[in-house]
Amino acid sequence: MQSNIFSGLFVGQNLVALKEVDSTNTFLKNLLSNSTPVPEGTVIMAESQYAGRGQQQNRWNSEPGKNLTFSLLLQPVFLSPLNQFYLTQVISLGVAETLNIIAGGGISIKWPNDIYYNDKKLGGILIENILQGSQIKYAVVGIGLNVNQQEFPQWVPNPVSLRQILHKDYDLRLLLSHLCSRIEGWYLRLKASKLADISAAYLALLYGYRQERSFRANGQEFIGTIAGVTQQGRLQVQQQGILQEYNFKEIEFLHQK
Numbered sequence: 299m300q301s302n303i304f305s306g307l308f309v310g311q312n313l314v315a316l317k318e319v320d321s322t323n324t325f326l327k328n329l330l331s332n333s334t335p336v337p338e339g340t341v342i343m344a345e346s347q348y349a350g351r352g353q354q355q356n357r358w359n360s361e362p363g364k365n366l367t368f369s370l371l372l373q374p375v376f377l378s379p380l381n382q383f384y385l386t387q388v389i390s391l392g393v394a395e396t397l398n399i400i401a402g403g404g405i406s407i408k409w410p411n412d413i414y415y416n417d418k419k420l421g422g423i424l425i426e427n428i429l430q431g432s433q434i435k436y437a438v439v440g441i442g443l444n445v446n447q448q449e450f451p452q453w454v455p456n457p458v459s460l461r462q463i464l465h466k467d468y469d470l471r472l473l474l475s476h477l478c479s480r481i482e483g484w485y486l487r488l489k490a491s492k493l494a495d496i497s498a499a500y501l502a503l504l505y506g507y508r509q510e511r512s513f514r515a516n517g518q519e520f521i522g523t524i525a526g527v528t529q530q531g532r533l534q535v536q537q538q539g540i541l542q543e544y545n546f547k548e549i550e551f552l553h554q555k
């Protein structure tokens with residue numbers, strides 16, 4: 299563990315680096331269910347995942363040793379489950395801002411929490427909240443970023459890596475330390491209830507915000523404009539003068555105008 303390179307207060311201070319695991323999210327959830335004491339801010343990273351999980355039951359592809367695949371433990375007991383989308387926003391902001399600095403621009407957050415470079419996917423986030431009564435007892439925040447991978451299998455939709463952007467490798471541990479401190483900064487703003495600041499920053503980085511785009515919803519293709527995101531995380535799309543709201547999985551971006 300190299301806690302000295304982590305400038306934050308707690309995120310990443312306890313770092314567990316694994317060579318191979320099924321999924322860092324599953325590993326961390328198992329630790330929690332075995333009642334092993336795990337300090338908040340613990341990061342489990344793996345060189346290789348053989349059953350990496352993405353959103354919507356998808357697999358997460360990552361070439362061993364080339365990328366960042368890690369899970370972070372947070373305990374947002376102060377956050378009502380009704381407001382859990384704010385957690386999605388602060389994690390996305392921490393990741394997107396870090397990468398925007400490194401890439402020199404071009405990074406956005408594709409609703410709800412894909413990390414994009416122009417029109418390609420640079421990373422993804424899978425947050426699994428463990429509730430107890432009306433509290434979020436644990437949030438297992440899984441982050442997968444394409445860092446030094448040069449080639450991707452055909453089935454991976456739309457990928458890009460930091461190496462393809464920068465034309466050189468990026469040090470994985472250094473990137474992890476930058477991510478941890480940015481995520482921590484945003485998480486502390488959430489803890490301090492700076493909700494309006496969080497939503498404004500999220501909208502400022504939202505992919506396609508206020509732009510005309512093609513979508514598919516309820517089996518129909520249409521042109522619409524993203525007008526915002528509700529507090530609960532529903533996407534608001536203006537189409538023919540009417541504002542519609544969509545949950546995750548109810549709407550799909552079609553990548554041409």
Ligand code: BTN
Pocket residue numbers: 320321322323324347349350351352353354356358366367368369412421422423424439440441442443
């Ligand atoms: C997505 O589908 O975009 C979310 C991808 C999340 C992948 C990360 S890699 C580390 C953590 N462990 C997993 O099994 N998934 C997440």
